[in-house]
Amino acid sequence: MNRIFGSSSSKKPKPSLQDAITSTDTRMQSVEIKVKKLDAELGRYKEQMSKLRNGPGKSAIEQRALRTLKQRKMYESQLAQLQQQTFNMESAALATENLRNTMATVDAMKVANKEMKKQYGKIEVDKIETMHYDMEDLLEQANDIQESLGRSYAVPDEIDEADLQAELDALSLEDEDEGTSYLADLNKAPDYVDEEPVEMGEAPNKPEALKTTA
Numbered sequence: 001m002n003r004i005f006g007s008s009s010s011k012k013p014k015p016s017l018q019d020a021i022t023s024t025d026t027r028m029q030s031v032e033i034k035v036k037k038l039d040a041e042l043g044r045y046k047e048q049m050s051k052l053r054n055g056p057g058k059s060a061i062e063q064r065a066l067r068t069l070k071q072r073k074m075y076e077s078q079l080a081q082l083q084q085q086t087f088n089m090e091s092a093a094l095a096t097e098n099l100r101n102t103m104a105t106v107d108a109m110k111v112a113n114k115e116m117k118k119q120y121g122k123i124e125v126d127k128i129e130t131m132h133y134d135m136e137d138l139l140e141q142a143n144d145i146q147e148s149l150g151r152s153y154a155v156p157d158e159i160d161e162a163d164l165q166a167e168l169d170a171l172s173l174e175d176e177d178e179g180t181s182y183l184a185d186l187n188k189a190p191d192y193v194d195e196e197p198v199e200m201g202e203a204p205n206k207p208e209a210l211k212t213t214a
Contacts, residue, residue: 024089027082028082038071042072045064
């Protein structure tokens with residue numbers, strides 16, 4: 001029986017939406033060629049009628065032109081239908097592609113959600129919080145150690161700032177006194193000099209001669 005009538009597996013696969021669009025485009029191209037050919041015939045008939053006078057010859061050409069015009073109208077109507085069919089199929093193909101992309105996105109999100117649940121299932125929040133608290137304690141201990149190591153043992157714990165300021169002022173006064181006495185010693189003549197020093201260019205004062213009386 002399968003040899004006579006054929007089996008279901010021998011049936012040709014149904015055309016896809018893209019195949020239907022391609023077939024419709026081919027038909028549209030064929031119709032467009034026919035419309036262009038009819039336009040060329042109408043142009044020739046128009047040229048012939050413009051050269052003829054009214055009479056049987058011109059009437060015959062007019063009848064041919066009318067038949068050609070009817071054919072063109074028919075093909076133009078068929079072309080418009082094919083264009084609308086192509087538009088509808090392309091819209092359906094676009095919607096199908098969008099739906100396919102949406103389903104792929106949903107599947108990817110499902111896989112990601114499953115993987116996230118699997119990974120987060122390995123994490124214990126309580127242990128993370130405990131580790132966080134331990135880190136805070138360790139950092140606090142480290143700060144205490146740094147403060148302890150940076151402590152100065154030679155300076156008393158309590159120092160009066162007023163006393164330090166007074167001591168600083170006293171040191172400043174001592175420096176001024178030492179500077180003044182040093183300059184005074186420089187200007188003072190040594191002990192072994194009996195007379196004041198004479199500057200260069202000045203003659204020493206000679207003692208006046210004693211006047212004799214007759």
